[in-house]
Amino acid sequence: MAAPEGLFALEGRPTAQLIADQLREQIVQGVFRPGEQINESVLASQLSTSRGPVREALQRLCQEGILVSRRNRGVFVLELAMEDIREIYAVRVAVESTAADALLDAGQEQVKDTSQALKAIISDMAKQVAVSDWKAIARLDMQFHTSFVAGAGNTRLIRIYKTLAAESRMCILNLAVAYPRIDVLVQEHQNLLDLLEAGHREELHKAITRHMESAVEDLTGTTEEGSP
Amino acid sequence: MAAPEGLFALEGRPTAQLIADQLREQIVQGVFRPGEQINESVLASQLSTSRGPVREALQRLCQEGILVSRRNRGVFVLELAMEDIREIYAVRVAVESTAADALLDAGQEQVKDTSQALKAIISDMAKQVAVSDWKAIARLDMQFHTSFVAGAGNTRLIRIYKTLAAESRMCILNLAVAYPRIDVLVQEHQNLLDLLEAGHREELHKAITRHMESAVEDLTGTTEEGSP
DNA sequence: GAACTGTAGATTGTCAACAATACCCTATAT
DNA sequence: ATATAGGGTATTGTTGACAATCTACAGTTC
Numbered sequence: 001m002a003a004p005e006g007l008f009a010l011e012g013r014p015t016a017q018l019i020a021d022q023l024r025e026q027i028v029q030g031v032f033r034p035g036e037q038i039n040e041s042v043l044a045s046q047l048s049t050s051r052g053p054v055r056e057a058l059q060r061l062c063q064e065g066i067l068v069s070r071r072n073r074g075v076f077v078l079e080l081a082m083e084d085i086r087e088i089y090a091v092r093v094a095v096e097s098t099a100a101d102a103l104l105d106a107g108q109e110q111v112k113d114t115s116q117a118l119k120a121i122i123s124d125m126a127k128q129v130a131v132s133d134w135k136a137i138a139r140l141d142m143q144f145h146t147s148f149v150a151g152a153g154n155t156r157l158i159r160i161y162k163t164l165a166a167e168s169r170m171c172i173l174n175l176a177v178a179y180p181r182i183d184v185l186v187q188e189h190q191n192l193l194d195l196l197e198a199g200h201r202e203e204l205h206k207a208i209t210r211h212m213e214s215a216v217e218d219l220t221g222t223t224e225e226g227s228p
Numbered sequence: 229m230a231a232p233e234g235l236f237a238l239e240g241r242p243t244a245q246l247i248a249d250q251l252r253e254q255i256v257q258g259v260f261r262p263g264e265q266i267n268e269s270v271l272a273s274q275l276s277t278s279r280g281p282v283r284e285a286l287q288r289l290c291q292e293g294i295l296v297s298r299r300n301r302g303v304f305v306l307e308l309a310m311e312d313i314r315e316i317y318a319v320r321v322a323v324e325s326t327a328a329d330a331l332l333d334a335g336q337e338q339v340k341d342t343s344q345a346l347k348a349i350i351s352d353m354a355k356q357v358a359v360s361d362w363k364a365i366a367r368l369d370m371q372f373h374t375s376f377v378a379g380a381g382n383t384r385l386i387r388i389y390k391t392l393a394a395e396s397r398m399c400i401l402n403l404a405v406a407y408p409r410i411d412v413l414v415q416e417h418q419n420l421l422d423l424l425e426a427g428h429r430e431e432l433h434k435a436i437t438r439h440m441e442s443a444v445e446d447l448t449g450t451t452e453e454g455s456p
Numbered sequence: 457g458a459a460c461t462g463t464a465g466a467t468t469g470t471c472a473a474c475a476a477t478a479c480c481c482t483a484t485a486t
Numbered sequence: 487a488t489a490t491a492g493g494g495t496a497t498t499g500t501t502g503a504c505a506a507t508c509t510a511c512a513g514t515t516c
């Protein structure tokens with residue numbers, strides 16, 4: 001029952017994983033809005049598959065935290081409150097700081113590889129800023145930080161950060177005005193990269209913390225506490 | 229939408245979550261050894277249920293990382309290498325340090341509540357050390373650190389740490405001689421508690437780092453490198 | 457004897473049907 | 487009019503059967 005549709009083939013990799021990845025991407029891109037219900041059956045028919053794999057994928061996303069499941073009611077896209085934003089960014093500081101340490105301890109070679117990847121992302125980001133493509137900017141923003149963490153090579157750190165990145169994109173997408181300080185966005189990331197290459201550990205830590213704190217301010221400042 | 233304060237969750241996710249919790253507990257207690265395969269069918273019949281819920285539980289544990297799934301082959305208990313130990317404890321340092329900061333920032337009230345819980349755990353730990361009940365010691369060790377993190381109130385941090393605690397227990401259980409420095413075990417945890425109560429942020433960070441580093445030394449020192 | 461191929465067994469992956477449950481809407485009584 | 491009880495409906499939760507796939511073993515050939 002291969003889908004004649006445009007979505008990729010099974011390709012010997014776990015099906016549920018593929019579905020989960022597609023779903024996650026659609027969620028962080030806003031195809032599904034916060035609070036919206038996701039129906040197993042309709043999703044299964046859309047993907048030309050059965051409810052089994054779809055169910056597994058949904059459960060996976062529930063455990064990641066970007067979906068919430070209510071018993072016998074269904075799964076819904078996570079609704080983010082201000083407290084969630086603070087939590088997410090607090091954990092991001094922890095993860096990225098740890099990644100920074102691990103990266104600097106790993107040696108110049110690894111730093112070099114990582115900074116090359118980061119430089120390319122910053123370059124792309126500058127282009128998208130020029131044309132104000134918000135979705136692309138959000139994607140590249142997360143791609144920068146994900147690559148940064150990935151550079152440390154700690155698989156558990158990477159796994160943790162994957163969820164945080166998804167949640168962050170949901171924050172940015174759903175909480176109205178995403179980047180009020182777009183003029184300094186590229187500059188801030190360039191600063192992080194410079195500090196990494198220079199090996200200034202303490203300064204890098206401080207920069208990461210500031211970067212996240214200002215993000216929290218931007219996000220919480222543009223949002224009224226939405227408690228239903 | 230105020231939640232009724234009196235009654236707790238009436239089993240929000242009964243079956244799969246229940247099975248997963250049971251499985252995880254058995255895994256960290258060594259009922260299933262590392263590398264051992266877990267059969268869906270036999271587990272289902274043992275639990276008097278179908279393969280569906282069992283499969284969901286297994287997938288959940290796969291995503292947590294204490295099981296690994298090989299396509300069309302089955303799920304196996306995670307085999308920990310020395311690199312894994314270093315990873316786990318590096319992330320634990322990050323999480324606990326962040327929890328410590330959040331706890332100290334949250335105010336004296338929250339610190340008080342947490343330290344009371346920790347004190348009780350240390351007390352129990354001392355008793356179990358006296359009778360050399362290793363499994364109970366390992367459980368209380370993790371309970372201490374889990375309660376510490378839980379005290380910070382960051383749900384994402386707590387969720388992350390749950391997996392780390394399980395993996396740590398697997399390390400301790402599976403890597404032969406668990407606690408070579410049992411005489412200072414209680415003392416070390418008491419030290420962490422004292423620093424928390426005193427509010428010595430920097431000292432607490434250093435103590436957490438030392439605590440984890442010596443744990444890594446103990447674990448990797450008693451293990452022969454089993455890398456293919 | 458070694459290497460290759462084909463078959464057998466077992467286990468996971470997938471599917472469609474059945475059952476259980478929570479919510480919504482209506483009817484009824486106070 | 488409000489509150490309450492009852493049935494209807496939609497959705498998830500569960501089940502057993504079927505299909506796909508991988509490993510291992512045996513048989514055959516050079």
